[in-house]
Amino acid sequence: xxxxxxxxxxxxxxxxxxxxxxxxxxxxxxxxxxxxxxxxxxxxxxxxxxxxxxxxxxxxxxxxxxxxxxxxxxxxxxxxxxxxxxxxxxxxxxxxxxxxxxxxxxxxxxxxxxxxxxxxx
Numbered sequence: 001x002x003x004x005x006x007x008x009x010x011x012x013x014x015x016x017x018x019x020x021x022x023x024x025x026x027x028x029x030x031x032x033x034x035x036x037x038x039x040x041x042x043x044x045x046x047x048x049x050x051x052x053x054x055x056x057x058x059x060x061x062x063x064x065x066x067x068x069x070x071x072x073x074x075x076x077x078x079x080x081x082x083x084x085x086x087x088x089x090x091x092x093x094x095x096x097x098x099x100x101x102x103x104x105x106x107x108x109x110x111x112x113x114x115x116x117x118x119x120x121x
Contacts (some may be wrong), residue, residue: 049103049115050074056098057116059091064114066102074104074112083114090116 042114053067057080085091086105093118094100103116 024078049105050112051101051103052099053120054102056094056100058096059094064117083112086113089114094119
């Protein structure tokens with residue numbers, strides 16, 4: 001009888017845990033280095049921005065090397081990474097070494113890119 005109740009409990013709980021997960025679970029950070037092209041993403045239609053404080057280590061050629069703390073909203077731990085800048089990204093006045101607020105947007109390919117960098121005040 002105990003085995004039956006244990007099996008019933010597990011069978012009932014597993015679907016609940018599975019439905020509680022979202023698309024940020026199991027996110028593979030290693031693929032961020034391959035995100036160099038985001039054509040067709042100039043508009044903000046249907047895209048929610050994610051904001052986070054960061055430090056710009058280097059910037060140029062459509063890519064920025066960024067150090068940031070944990071971004072719980074998308075399940076990212078603190079790290080230093082290369083991130084592509086979206087076409088038309090708002091980065092005016094930002095230079096290497098600047099502390100910034102960055103806005104990331106998730107593209108149709110499911111990967112995040114920089115929509116904007118603005119110096120922290």
